[in-house]
Amino acid sequence: MKRTVKINFGLACYFAVFCMFSCSKSDDSITPTNAFIPKINIQDATQIRATYGKTIRFFIYSSKATTNAVSVNYSVVDGTAVSPKDYAATSGTVSILPNQTQAFIDIDIKWDPTNLRHGALQFTVNLSDPVGCAIETSSAKGSITNEDGTYLSTDDAGYTTPLAYSGYTLAWSDEFYGTNLNSSIWNQEIGNNNGWGNNELEYYTNSLKNTFLSNGNLIIEARKESAGGYNYTSGRMTTQNKKQFKFGRIDIRAKLPVGKGIWPALWMLGANISSVGWPACGEIDVIELVGTYPSRITGTMHWKGVAGDRQLKGANYNLNTGDFSQQFHVFSIVWTLNTIKWYVDDQLFLTNTAADVGAANYPFNADHFLLFNVAVGGDWPGSPDGTTAFPQRMFVDYVRVYN
Structure with a gap:
């Protein structure tokens, strides 16, 4: 037994020494570098x-x-x-x-x-x-x-209208030339104002990030960025208390953004909104577009019903091919006493009259001011999703008012 133990111990020592030299030799090939x-x-x-x-x-x-x-x-x-x-x-x-x-x-x-x-x-x-x-x-x-550059061109292809019409005089226009929005005419609204009554998701700013002039166009840009506690920013501008209109023809040449949750609008509100409120002041939507339906726009008028509720009458216009982001189109109303007619590229698609309002007050024979905006989200278009690309831009070439 003792002999066996010594042999085993010797073998263990031998293997230990062998491993020591073997490992040392192997390490010689692994340089510090x-x-x-x-x-x-x-x-x-x-x-x-x-x-x-x-x-x-x-x-x-x-x-x-x-x-x-x-x-x-x-x-x-x-x-x-x-x-x-x-x-x-x-x-x-x-x-x-x-x-x-x-x-x-x-x-x-x-x-x-x-x-x-x-x-x-x-x-x-x-x-x-x-x-x-x-x-x-x-x-x-x-x-x-x-992303904040102030120059941005776009393809000018699309429908256009003349500077003059028989029987009309050009009373006012903005062709959006120059580098700065005319602050004597346009207000830029700021904030969210409780979703503007529509549960919208954007925060409107007066920043050049969201509203700027370039290459003869007004550009309103909606972005996916945080501001004021909201996840999107955009632009909303009005002529309230600066420029108001009653009757005539109004042409707005624009290219509209599309996409889930995107809601561009070119519209008007009664100038007496501060005293009578909405919808008693009247609202004329020259056009709105719900981004889920990129080839469809809607023209509408809103008023206060006899029961004090909101009443409306409108109609849709659908393009035969393409969508409203691909080319410029001209959105018009021809507005006379007791009647408003809506056109896209000189194609009539809606006529509303005082008879449509019935016994309620007809607020559309009074002064209105312009509003342009690109909303993000809201009750009508719903929220953006993974298919919605940002930024989204509305290009306005001109707005012209004829009497």
Whole structure:
């Protein structure tokens, strides 16, 4: 028994010594550099474009500092951002110095004197050929944005109407030239006002983000962004207490946004709303569009019934092809004593008269003011969903009033 124990102990010692030398020999092939090699990662970057030169900076991180410099090569690949139009393509080597854990790559962004409004344009930075390190994240996206640019053009195709009509005189118009909305005519409303009576989801602002002039158009833009405790912003403008109208022909040339939960409107309210309230003041909806039905608009008049309730009469107009976001259309009313007629591209689709109001007060022989807005959500259109793209924009080419 003793002999057996000694033999077994000797064997154990032998294997322990063998393993020690074997492991030592194996370790000789694992140098400190690759045994504890740092991992390199590159981070996505975003830069707002401007009317002057800027750079977009990509940070490169090492998982640990080393006593020797490490490096990687880099190159760029076009995406929706294209060199040299949007950025300056470049390539080279970037090093992380001894005892440091980060470095960066700067890429020049091409300036845009027009200040074009656009969403994210992307390109890719690729890493390769590591020296003294290993690449863990080999690419990053560069995003160039200019969501607040004040220039935005759109295709002008679509229906148009003349500057003059036989039997009418052009009494007033806004062609939306220049760079600033005329504050002597237009008010920009701010807030949500308890959903404006419709449980709407947007917060209206007077920011150039939401309402601006560009290329001869008024643009009202609805965005998915937080403001005032709401998740969307948009624009709502009126001529209340500044410009009011009664009778004549009104033409509004516009291109409308569409999509689930989007609700553009070109409409009018009675100028006496502050004293008599709504709907007693009367409401003339030149057009509204519920974004779920992109090829359909609705014209309506609202008034206060004999019982004090809201009454309305309206009709729909449907395009034969396409939808109202694809081209400009002209939305018109011809408004005379006791009668209002609604048109799309000079096609009559609704006639309302004082007889439709019956025994109730007919409020449409009195002054009204204009309202333009793009609502998000509300009782009629419902809420946006995953299919709803943002931003959404309404373009208004002109509004003209003839007497």
